[in-house]
Amino acid sequence: MLRHVLLASLVTVSAPALANDSVAELGTGGLILSRTDAIAMESEDLFISQEKVTVDYVFRNQTDKDVDTIVAFPMPDIAGSPYEMPAIPKNDVDNFLGFEVSADGQAIKPELEHKAVAVGIDVSDELKAQNVPFYPFGDTAVKALEALPQDVADDWLDRGIIVIDEFDDGSGMKSVRTPYWQLRSTYWWRAKFPAGKTVKVAHSYQPSVGASVGLNFFNDGKFQGDGYADYKQRYCMDAAFERAVAKSAKENADGYPSLSESRIAYVLTTGGNWATGTIGKFALTIDKGDPKNIISFCGNGVEKVGPTTFRMTANDFYPERDLNILILTPSQSGSGN
Structure with missing residues (x-):
């Protein structure tokens, strides 16, 4: 038997500089193989919308021997913080992207391995000993930290496992123990690729969609600034796109477009480790969700293959850059691309 490892890459990518009323997206990706000459990817059909990603x-x-594999799907790392929270589809659960997978039409129930890391050190056992969940956001973790003995809380503060979040909720100042560790899931x-045969693998999840109220690339009635230069490169904004944004601005008395941003980041460049x-x-296929x-x-x-869908096809495709998608949603009726 040949043994190889099949990895699904789901990694966090750098998001553009965002306004204070924004939440950052987590970059997502698809299956990749460890370096092997045994298995070829004959096809990949990728669908992306704000609600779902399916691959x-x-x-x-290609060989005359079965290939036994371990297939892994790393979820994006999530760093606990009282100051910023990324866009997480399903809060307070281990499977925060709603990940599902099947092979040849048969559902697979994968194992989950996860750990908590603080300052580069694995602190999983310590969280387990105190019945603290690894997921660093949501009420469950905060309530568990409230129950910590004071000496344990002091130790975790010193070691950067937690921080104290101080805020005024309207009834006076509060000091709350807050997760500061990083979740890695x-x-x-286990899977088998039979000799000389094809295997259909499908997986799906709900993407992390970054969002901003207003636009990060349009200021004082103009396309300008560092945000504009970054978006122009990142999202390939063309003249037709900019005309649609400018039209929205002209329709408003204050000269600002009545548009909000949604952003999806999909990691393509981690692929390419299969035979060819x-x-x-x-x-x-990308679905923008609404014709407007x-x-x-x-x-x-x-x-453009439908009122809301766009499609690209290629043979012998090698991804040279990651995919970043920008969707603008009007707050009132208007035309779209």
Whole structure:
């Protein structure tokens, strides 16, 4: 038997500088193989919307021997903080992206391995000993920290495991013990690629969608500033997109577009470790959600195939950059791209 490791890459990527009323997106990705000459990716069909990401693969074992694998899906790292919270679809649960996976149509129930890390040190056992959940956001963790003995809380403060969040909730100042550790989670399961056969693998999850009220690239009635330069490169904003934004601005007395941002980051460049290094047949479909929404993203040969959907296809595809999607939602009726 040949043994290889199949990894699903789900990593956090740097988000653009955002306004104070923004939440940052967590970059998401798809399955990748550890370096192997045994298995080729014949096809990948990727669908992305604000509600769901689905990825359908066809892998082929090109050898005359079965390949036993460990398949892993690392969730994005989440750092606890009282100052900023990323966009998390399902709060206060281990499976915070609602991840599901199947092989040849049969649902797989993956194992979950997770740990808590503070200042680069694994503190999982200490959290377990005090019945503190690893997920660093939500009421469950805060209530568990309230119950800590004072000597334990003091020790965790000194070691950067927790911090004290001080705020006024309207009834006076409060001091609350707050998680400051990082959650690292990985789903994994065992799989077999039979000799000379294809295996269909499908997985889905709810994406982390960053959001801003207003626009980070349009200031004082103009496209300008560092935010504009970054967005122009990141999302490939073209003249048609900018005209739609300018039109919204002209329709308002204050000269500002009545638009809000939604952002999705999908990691494509971690792939390419299978036999050929390319994807035989690659298809990408993006749904902007509403015909009035305005969308921009980078891609070659993109076609509008429906009122809200855009599609790109390629043969022997090798991803050279990650995919960043910007969707603008109007607060009142208007035209979209």
